[in-house]
Amino acid sequence: MRQLLERIDREILTGGGKRSRSRAAVIERFFLERHHVTIEELTRSVRESAPRVGAVTVYRTLKLLERLGYAKELDFGEGAKRYESNLASHHDHLVCRKCGTVIEFENRDIEKLQERVTRRHGFQPTSHRLEIYGFCRKCAPGKAAEEVRCPR
Amino acid sequence: MRQLLERIDREILTGGGKRSRSRAAVIERFFLERHHVTIEELTRSVRESAPRVGAVTVYRTLKLLERLGYAKELDFGEGAKRYESNLASHHDHLVCRKCGTVIEFENRDIEKLQERVTRRHGFQPTSHRLEIYGFCRKCAPGKAAEEVRCPR
DNA sequence: ATGATGATGAAATTCAATTTCATAATATTC
């Protein structure tokens, strides 16, 4: 952890940036988070230990971490984006539409097939997103309130 | 086409709705679109034949078509959402980060593997989204302006 | 035609995200 923070600090320095307490607070909290967090959630968390940090700094710091390759931006269609550490290996997500639980999975076969698809189209892939929406074990009762068709 | 429009009209009627000229104009234009359109693009298109139609009606009509199962909402992270007809069979997308070209593909093997993944997690899937971002054949020169690391 | 209810669209509102800008913090130079 210490190692990581120092390494990021060094990268920022190298890039012409300066150290900052607020940013350090955001970065530390971010990597302590267990789940995929929104800016709002992370801001609340940061303020427990550094109450004066503004949400704008959280926005800026996460964009920075993303540019440096340490964070990943996610969008589960909730309105606000979520972020996760990009230190672990690549994975995709199962998102429960009822309770919001997110299950992570990794499937090399799917990734292989994706590569084949892109090759077939002369497409040079740089990233992808695969999200499967539905109901998790807890939230999948016999019949969920599925398709209610109504014009309004 | 005529068939489709009448069928949708009937469904709306059944659901307690009424016919409307503005909405009909939006629906007709929508199904004539070849590409994935934003609300703004579709509104411009609609106004060529029905100049008084407001953007709000386009928003509302697309939400309606989505609820009825005739349209699909897409989000390629551009800020504005895109919509496509849901009449054709399911497919996923390759999105060029440079020129914006969208290539559609269909891969039964990937879908099968997805089902296996969800089953393994006791997850009941209702939909998914798979998008692969990168550079299309035209836009993939030896080295694209890939990773420029800079703290700001 | 009349009345009831749905649909419309301009304007107002919402809300995440970004920009602005005066001030504060940090690095560099002497």
Add this chain to the structure above:
DNA sequence: GAATATTATGAAATTGAATTTCATCATCAT
């Protein structure tokens, strides 16, 4: 250890897509 230069901060303002409001219009049933 100042003085100076440059970056970072955060409150407030701004943006922009999407939604809501509401007075008015259109459509349907009687």
